[in-house]
Amino acid sequence: MFGAQIIHQHERYLGLPPLVGKGKKKAFHQILDQVGRKVAGWKGKLLTTGGREILIKAIAQATSMYMMNCFKLPDSLCNELNSLMRKFWWGQREKERKLAWIAWEKMCTPKAEGGMGFKDLKAFNLALLAKQGWRISQDTDSLAHRVFKAKYFPDSNFLEAQLGKNPSYTWRSLVVAIGVLKRGLR
Incomplete structure (x- = not known):
């Protein structure tokens, strides 16, 4: 009626999917x-x-x-x-x-151990997510930390955070990496 287009598929933002559902x-x-x-x-x-x-x-x-x-x-x-x-x-x-x-x-x-040094993508993915988790836990003034803290761990810190109710896929991904981060902490 107003000439607005109907969007059947969400576009990408900065190359990332804005919504990640079941598929x-x-x-x-x-x-x-x-x-x-x-x-x-x-x-x-x-x-x-x-x-x-x-x-x-x-x-x-x-x-x-x-x-x-x-x-x-x-x-x-x-x-x-x-x-x-x-x-x-x-x-x-x-x-x-x-x-x-x-x-x-x-x-x-690694090459030093006789390999070629290619990345195992599953392990590398978890390492990158753990790095993001480390940034969130250490930089408490960042926007990402403040948003995630307000929504997912208001009464605790990042390392003690739980999945919560109706979490975003980004948060689900970060929660998976908490275990990796805990194993690497000194």
Whole structure:
């Protein structure tokens, strides 16, 4: 009647989904699409192993970093991203299967321990969320701390916070990282 458009899908804000409902994999599927397009565009057979290593570390693993700072990505999405990188590393194309000479978990160990230094995306996601939790717990004057404290832990500190009623997905993600943060505290 007024000429306003009906929005069927919420747009993204700063590249992040504004609402993450029950379809978490769908909300973060953009990452898989981006990495998949980039990996498909690379000519893996023309690159040296050093070139493949740099592309995986600098592009494929860094693409999802911004979202990992704010949200816990679904484990299935992390597994699919790891699979894309693993296939690119070993030179697999589409339906082709090639032999992986070393387990991906071994490839994700630091170079000093005999691995390649690739990131395990699940563990890296939790580490980034724990870093955000540390910032919230230490910088009590920040806007993020004040908002989360008012809504989720008004009578305690961040490390003692509970999930609460009707939490946002950002808060759910940070609560998962509290355990990691507690294990790392000294």
